[in-house]
Amino acid sequence: MAKLVFLLIAAVASSAAAHAQGQFTPGLKPFVAVDAPVVALEHVRVIDGTGAPPEEDQTIVIGHGRILATGRFGEVAVPEGTQRLDLSNRTVIPGLVGMHEHLFYPSGGGVPIYIEHAMSFPRLYLASGVTTARTAGTLEAYTDLNLKKMIDAGQMPGPKMHITAGYLEGKGSFAVQMPELTGPEDARRFVEYWASQGAESFKAYMHITRAELEAALTAAHSRGLKLTGHLCSVGFREAAALGIDNLEHGLVVDTEFLASKQPDVCPTGPTGEDLAKLDIGSEPVQQTIRELVQHHVAVTSTLAVFEVAPPLAQRFIDALAPDALRNYLVSRDRLSDAVRKASALRVQKELEFERAFVNAGGLLVAGCDPTGNGSAVAGFGDQRNLELLASGGFTPVEAIRIATFNGARLLGLDDKLGSIAVGKQADIVVLDGNPASQIADVEKVHLVFKDGLGFDPEKLLASVRGQVGVH
Numbered sequence: 001m002a003k004l005v006f007l008l009i010a011a012v013a014s015s016a017a018a019h020a021q022g023q024f025t026p027g028l029k030p031f032v033a034v035d036a037p038v039v040a041l042e043h044v045r046v047i048d049g050t051g052a053p054p055e056e057d058q059t060i061v062i063g064h065g066r067i068l069a070t071g072r073f074g075e076v077a078v079p080e081g082t083q084r085l086d087l088s089n090r091t092v093i094p095g096l097v098g099m100h101e102h103l104f105y106p107s108g109g110g111v112p113i114y115i116e117h118a119m120s121f122p123r124l125y126l127a128s129g130v131t132t133a134r135t136a137g138t139l140e141a142y143t144d145l146n147l148k149k150m151i152d153a154g155q156m157p158g159p160k161m162h163i164t165a166g167y168l169e170g171k172g173s174f175a176v177q178m179p180e181l182t183g184p185e186d187a188r189r190f191v192e193y194w195a196s197q198g199a200e201s202f203k204a205y206m207h208i209t210r211a212e213l214e215a216a217l218t219a220a221h222s223r224g225l226k227l228t229g230h231l232c233s234v235g236f237r238e239a240a241a242l243g244i245d246n247l248e249h250g251l252v253v254d255t256e257f258l259a260s261k262q263p264d265v266c267p268t269g270p271t272g273e274d275l276a277k278l279d280i281g282s283e284p285v286q287q288t289i290r291e292l293v294q295h296h297v298a299v300t301s302t303l304a305v306f307e308v309a310p311p312l313a314q315r316f317i318d319a320l321a322p323d324a325l326r327n328y329l330v331s332r333d334r335l336s337d338a339v340r341k342a343s344a345l346r347v348q349k350e351l352e353f354e355r356a357f358v359n360a361g362g363l364l365v366a367g368c369d370p371t372g373n374g375s376a377v378a379g380f381g382d383q384r385n386l387e388l389l390a391s392g393g394f395t396p397v398e399a400i401r402i403a404t405f406n407g408a409r410l411l412g413l414d415d416k417l418g419s420i421a422v423g424k425q426a427d428i429v430v431l432d433g434n435p436a437s438q439i440a441d442v443e444k445v446h447l448v449f450k451d452g453l454g455f456d457p458e459k460l461l462a463s464v465r466g467q468v469g470v471h
Contacts, residue, residue, distance in 0.1 A: 023119070024119050024156070025150060025156045027154065027155060028156075028157055028455075031123075031157050031455050031459045031460050031463070032453060032455060032456070033447060033454050033455065033456035033459075034083065034085070034447065034449070034453070034454025036082070036083035037081075038061065038062070038063035038064075038068070038079055038081065038082040038083070039062050039063070039082065039083045039452070040060070040061045040062075040076075040078045040083070040084045040085065041059065041060040041062070041428070041430065042059050042073055042085060042087060043057055043058075043059075043086055043087055043088040044057075044058050044060065044091065044092045044430070045057075045058070045091040045092065045434060045436075046058045046070070046091075046420060047093045047396075047397060047400055047435070047436060048419050048420040048421065049093065049400060049405040049418055049419035050405055050419050051401045052397075054091070054397070054434075057073045058070060058071065058072060058073060058092075059071060059075075060092060060428070061076060061078060061079070061082065062449065062452045063079075063082075064452065065426055066424065066425060066452065067420060067421065067422055067423065067424050067426050068422065069422060070420065070421070087446075089432075089433075090430055090431060090432055090446060091430075091431045091433065091434050091435060091436070092420065092428055092430055093129075093428075093429050093431065093442075094404040094417070094419050094420055094427060094429070095129060095132060095404070095417065095427030095429055095448070095449075095450065096128070096130040096132075096382055096404060096407075096429070097130075097133075097134075097365070097403065097405075097406075097408050097411070097417070098125065098133040098134065098159070098368060098403075099134050099246075099300050099365040099366060099367040099407045099410060100134070100136040100248055100300045100302050100366075100367025100368060100369045101130070101133040101134060101135050101136065101368055101369075101370075101382075102114075102136065102137065102369065102370050102378075103116055103118055103135060103143070103144055103147065103378075104116050104117060104138070104140070105117050105370050105371070105378075105468060105469065106371055106372070106373070107469075108323070108324055108328065108374065109327055112175050113175075113176070113177065114139055114175070114177060115469070115470070115471070116139070116140045116471075117467075117468065119464070119467065120319075120378075120464040120468055120471060121370070121378040121379075121468075122147065122151060122157060122159065122161075123157055123460045123461075124319065124377065124378040124380070124460070124461070125158065125159045125378050125379045125382070126158055126159055126379075126448055126450065126455060126460055127379060127445065127455070127457040127458075127460035127461050128378075128379025128380060128382055128445060128457070129382075129383070129429035129431075129442070129448055129457075130378075130379055131159050131160060131448065131449075131450045132162070132411070132413075132417060132427065133161055133162070134161075134162040134163075134164060134411065135161065135162070135164050136164050136166075136203055136248060136300070136367060136369070137166035137167050137203040137205070138163065138164065138165065138166060139167075139175075139177040139178070141163070141165045141166075141194060141197070142197075144161070144163045145163055145197060145198050145199070148161040148163055148198075157460060159450070160427075162200050162201070162411060163199050163200055163201075164199065164200065164202060164228070165190075165195075165199035165202055166202060166204075167179070167203055167205040168187055168191075168202060168205060168212065168213075168216050168227075169181065169208060170206075170207035170209055170212060171207055172206075172266065173205070173206070178205070181208065181212050183211070183212065184209075184211045184212050184214070185215070186212070187208075187212040187215040187216040188215045188218070188219045190202075191216050191219035191225075195223050200226075201220070201225055201227060202216060202220050202225065202226075202227045203227070203228050204216060204227060204228070204229035204230075204231060204234075204239075204244070205229070205230055205231075206230060206231065206232035207266050208229075208234060210242065213229070213239065213242055217242055217243050221243065226245040226410075227244060228245060228300070229244055229246070229247055229248060230248040230249060230253060231247065231253070231254070231255075233255075233264050233266040234264070235254060235255060235256030236251070236256060236291075236297075237256060237288055237291050238256070240291050240292055240294075240295040240297045241291070241295070243295070244297060245410075246299070246300060246365075246410065247292070247297055247298070247299050248300045248369075249300065249302050249350075249369075250299050250300075250301060250302075250353055250354060250357075251278075251285070251288070251349070251350065251353040252270065252275060252349055254270075254288070255267055255269065255270065257270070257274075257278060257284060257285070258274060271342075272341065272342035272345055272346075275345055275346060275349045276345060278349060280349070280352040280356050285353070285356075289353075289356055289357050289360050289362065290360065292357065292362055293357075293360050297362075298362070298364070298365055298406075299354070299357055299362060299363070299365070300364075300365050300367050301350070301354055301364055301366045301385060301389065301402065302367055302368070302369040302376075302385070303350060303351070303384075303385050303388040303389065304368055304369070304375070304381035304385050304388065305368070305369040305375070305376045305381065306346045306347050306350065307343060307376070307388070308339060308340065308343040308372070308375060309332055309335060309340060309343070309375065310375050310384060313380070313443075315461065316377060318461075318466070319377060319461070319464060319467070319468045320377075320466070320468045321466050321467060321469040321470045322466070323469060324374070324469020324470070325469070327469075328373070328374045331373060331374075332373070332375075347392075348392070351388070351389070351392030352392075354389075354392075355393045358394075364402050364406060365403075365406045365407045365410050366385045366386075366389070366402050366403045366406075366407065367382065367385070368380075368384075368385065377468060385403065386399045386400065386403055386435075386439055386442050387439050389403075391439075396435050396439045397436055400435065400442075404418050404419065406418075425451055426450075426451060426452035427449065427451065428448075429445060429449075430445070430447040431446060432444035432445075432446050
């Protein structure tokens with residue numbers, strides 16, 4: 001009898017494990033809407049990602065994972081047997097290249113613990129049109145690296161992942177999940193180890209010292225890898241002089257203009273009052289911009305994570321687990337007027353900086369950063385970034401370039417993706433409407449092609465309904 005009970009328990013456990021594995025790695029078929037050798041997207045409006053004006057009534061032929069032909073409808077040869085899609089009144093843009101993405105999300109309740117969302121976030125990114133994503137830091141590097149392999153192998157849906165190992169953090173981290181460096185030699189070992197495991201880039205964090213940052217940069221660059229940073233203890237100009245490749249969030253996290261700033265120490269701020277006083281047109285700020293451009297340091301715009309109370313969309317409500325939604329709504333409702341005003345000021349000031357940086361010749365990219373108070377969710381936050389960029393002085397076409405082609409440039413992949421051109425990978429987002437005239441139409445995703453395979457965004461979203469905040 002005991003043996004029979006044991007066998008029954010084992011069978012149930014095995015069945016449950018198989019079911020869970022099936023939910024986690026169902027392959028691609030349940031989410032695919034278009035799977036033909038050659039497909040023609042006809043009568044589409046094309047925003048190609050380069051900053052060029054939209055082209056009306058176009059045809060794009062894709063096959064074997066690549067863009068085979070583009071041009072005016074009726075002037076492009078469409079091979080016999082091609083699946084032809086009439087996409088009148090729809091717009092095509094390149095797949096978004098998210099440059100500050102994570103596979104984790106805050107646990108809520110004011111506790112600085114971040115839960116890995118290995119199942120839901122890859123699907124949310126892809127459903128939102130993010131076909132390439134750089135994880136700008138991870139708390140579970142092995143998980144991220146293994147997920148990349150699974151996505152590449154077609155075991156699960158998700159964007160093309162570029163894994164940033166991290167964090168390179170010094171003493172004083174607010175997050176207990178982060179290691180703390182003990183010195184430059186430790187920083188070097190960190191880079192060498194994770195480079196050997198497949199990391200493609202690295203991220204310096206708020207309490208790193210200049211010596212640790214220099215050691216990490218030397219180790220990364222010797223392997224042809226890049227390093228970005230969300231800095232505090234090191235100022236932007238200091239980091240640029242050391243050779244950093246990328247800076248996250250922009251000027252609103254730069255502490256070099258604070259009177260209390262001490263070398264290698266992360267001060268409190270900048271506060272709302274500090275930001276209000278900061279004049280983007282002043283000589284010190286302009287000098288920082290010049291030095292970033294001179295040293296070819298890219299800046300990642302993450303406007304959505306600074307927005308503590310964005311418009312509350314139904315899709316956001318549907319995606320969150322009940323407890324996560326309750327925690328978020330309670331904390332959102334308790335936000336003081338001062339916090340809300342500081343959030344709006346931070347977005348405004350950052351947009352001023354980003355416009356000045358781009359006008360000076362700087363490379364601006366974009367990403368979601370699904371952290372903060374939970375307002376920025378994977379994929380949704382990337383779309384919101386486009387809306388905020390367009391609300392702050394960039395044209396919609398310029399915003400789309402920032403979120404597509406510019407990211408591909410920073411990754412060194414602009415010859416393969418980031419714009420719609422013959423020979424490039426067929427990473428294409430089909431939108432209902434026209435984001436060139438109404439940028440909010442970037443949320444109306446009709447189809448997402450990744451390497452020529454067309455995914456149904458509604459099926460992807462339905463598969464993760466009620467999962468954000470859990471897995």
